Amino acid sequence: MVMSLLSLFFPPHCPYCGVLIDSGHECASCRRQFPDGIYGRRLSDQTICVAPFRYDGPVQKNILLMKKDGQHIRFDSLAEQMARVVQQFGIVPDVVTDVPMYWLSKWQRGYNQSEELARRTAKRCGCPYEPLLKKCRKSKVQHTLNAEQRHTNVQGIYAARSPQKIQGRHILLVDDVCTTGSTMEVCTALLRQNGAESITCVAAAIAGENDTYYLMSPEQAAQHLFPR
Numbered sequence: 001m002v003m004s005l006l007s008l009f010f011p012p013h014c015p016y017c018g019v020l021i022d023s024g025h026e027c028a029s030c031r032r033q034f035p036d037g038i039y040g041r042r043l044s045d046q047t048i049c050v051a052p053f054r055y056d057g058p059v060q061k062n063i064l065l066m067k068k069d070g071q072h073i074r075f076d077s078l079a080e081q082m083a084r085v086v087q088q089f090g091i092v093p094d095v096v097t098d099v100p101m102y103w104l105s106k107w108q109r110g111y112n113q114s115e116e117l118a119r120r121t122a123k124r125c126g127c128p129y130e131p132l133l134k135k136c137r138k139s140k141v142q143h144t145l146n147a148e149q150r151h152t153n154v155q156g157i158y159a160a161r162s163p164q165k166i167q168g169r170h171i172l173l174v175d176d177v178c179t180t181g182s183t184m185e186v187c188t189a190l191l192r193q194n195g196a197e198s199i200t201c202v203a204a205a206i207a208g209e210n211d212t213y214y215l216m217s218p219e220q221a222a223q224h225l226f227p228r
């Protein structure tokens with residue numbers, strides 16, 4: 001009811017091109033241009049990260065705006081595609097969790113975009129969302145740093161919330177963008193140290209040099225033909 005009243009006053013716009021839309025989370029034209037396959041990267045700890053998009057063009061714009069205005073339609077559209085690649089890749093998690101934000105940063109922004117994506121992806125995959133990690137202090141902004149600096153920048157600033165919730169579980173870790181994978185690797189290491197049975201990562205988009213990730217067809221993904 002609230003949503004339909006809201007949409008009367010604020011009709012939804014396509015998060016990628018801005019045209020007015022009647023239903024769904026994006027316009028038909030943008031939807032037709034979505035990649036059919038799955039982007040994948042093997043992190044240096046061998047964890048697999050999948051994503052529905054490459055971080056460029058209208059997708060990049062949507063993700064940047066998502067961090068500023070927090071419009072639901074931006075999260076909904078991305079999470080729908082994230083759940084698609086999770087299912088096409090055959091990932092069946094026990095629990096979905098997010099790369100956490102420092103509490104003060106989350107309070108200032110009003111939300112953690114990775115948590116919003118994680119909650120929605122979890123719902124679509126039919127499994128629970130649980131916050132398993134926490135960020136203990138603020139890190140420097142990552143995008144001005146090189147790969148090595150990024151790695152050092154995120155060491156020791158994350159911690160597990162409750163190890164008993166991690167032990168023995170198949171975990172899907174969600175972040176908004178996978179750039180070098182440094183942040184994800186710090187989080188996967190913590191989950192592993194605390195006894196996670198398996199960990200797979202999903203991001204809304206994969207960034208970085210072309211040769212650091214692959215585009216798999218749904219058929220390749222279904223057979224787990226993940227390139228080395």
Ligand SMILES: [Zn+2]
Nearest residue numbers: 014017027030
């Ligand atoms: Zn559009």
